[in-house]
Amino acid sequence: MIRTLLHYQLKHQIVDVPAFSIPQAPTEAITLSQRVAYLLSDNHESLLLSDRILRTLDVDLATALDAGFRQEDPLALLEIHKTLYQIYEVSLCHPLSPVCQHEHSPWLLNIRRQLETAWMNYELPRILHQLPHDHTINHPESLSVWFIDQAHKESETDRAVLNFFKTQATIENFKLFLRSEAPLCFRFFDALALAQLYSSEIVKAEITSNMWDECGHGIEQNSHINLFTRMLKALNIEPPKFPIWNDWRPYAGYNLYFCFGFNRQHYFRSLGSLAMPELFDSNRNHAITTGLERLYPDAALRCKYFYSHLEDEDEHGSNWLSRIILPISKIQPEAGMEMAIGGAFRMEAMRRYNEFLALRFGL
Numbered sequence: 001m002i003r004t005l006l007h008y009q010l011k012h013q014i015v016d017v018p019a020f021s022i023p024q025a026p027t028e029a030i031t032l033s034q035r036v037a038y039l040l041s042d043n044h045e046s047l048l049l050s051d052r053i054l055r056t057l058d059v060d061l062a063t064a065l066d067a068g069f070r071q072e073d074p075l076a077l078l079e080i081h082k083t084l085y086q087i088y089e090v091s092l093c094h095p096l097s098p099v100c101q102h103e104h105s106p107w108l109l110n111i112r113r114q115l116e117t118a119w120m121n122y123e124l125p126r127i128l129h130q131l132p133h134d135h136t137i138n139h140p141e142s143l144s145v146w147f148i149d150q151a152h153k154e155s156e157t158d159r160a161v162l163n164f165f166k167t168q169a170t171i172e173n174f175k176l177f178l179r180s181e182a183p184l185c186f187r188f189f190d191a192l193a194l195a196q197l198y199s200s201e202i203v204k205a206e207i208t209s210n211m212w213d214e215c216g217h218g219i220e221q222n223s224h225i226n227l228f229t230r231m232l233k234a235l236n237i238e239p240p241k242f243p244i245w246n247d248w249r250p251y252a253g254y255n256l257y258f259c260f261g262f263n264r265q266h267y268f269r270s271l272g273s274l275a276m277p278e279l280f281d282s283n284r285n286h287a288i289t290t291g292l293e294r295l296y297p298d299a300a301l302r303c304k305y306f307y308s309h310l311e312d313e314d315e316h317g318s319n320w321l322s323r324i325i326l327p328i329s330k331i332q333p334e335a336g337m338e339m340a341i342g343g344a345f346r347m348e349a350m351r352r353y354n355e356f357l358a359l360r361f362g363l
């Protein structure tokens, strides 16, 4: 059995990618996510008690779904999202890892489908009131304005977190924040790549431009993953091997990229969801760099990752609107609505992530 998914390293891989821990014995596989991790770790003939654990999964799943989405128990929601995170990792991890043999196994697809369906059914009613009216959907320019307005809406917590970064966050606070950001930074290129499958030429061109930035314009040391890793090193931060989150909300925000990216039916939602950070990140990154400059006189050198994003974001934001949202919604208003749903889901996820940060910072 593998000790961890990190056991397998790509030859030229510089950073450890976040993955998940594997229970080493069936007695350690207690929760839903632990049981799924255990069942993923090898072929079931080689795994002790795998049959028995497989038989309990339906009950585990029904219990978690009820507690999570009906009773809104945060621990059940954490189990649900940890499990989904692991399932998405199967399609993103090293191809020679034993977990990959389960990628399309009926037992895993069944769990994934139940989790995703219940999750989407839970979320949709929560964003309905934010969605654009028919008039907006039928006027693509108005839909672009809707995206900008939604991206710039700030809750009190959003404002408090940005203000905290600017004026009060300590080095320890920033270390926690950057360790929390790591999983998505390491996987963002993949989230973009999933939005490339069979789309229009103009959409491909715009996403390719984002991906070109992500890979450092072909210069390995300038790729965003490498800039992020170097920033961690420059700030004496150990890159986390697994997500450090002890809360369902950051898991849900991360999972949203892959729930949309791995489900063809959610393709337009993935475009809407990817558009939002291009529109709100610039404000966020300004707050972060202001805080970093307060703590490190050489922040621009140590934290090039954030400065390089500041240079790109304004252009990316307006291009996503003019080259993706606008042309697609002009041709097909229903696709415009799907993109708006994806955008609203992303904003909800961003607000929840800020609530998680506010809690961790004691705000």
Ligand SMILES: [Fe+2]
Pocket: 188, 214, 224, 309
């Ligand atoms: Fe990036």
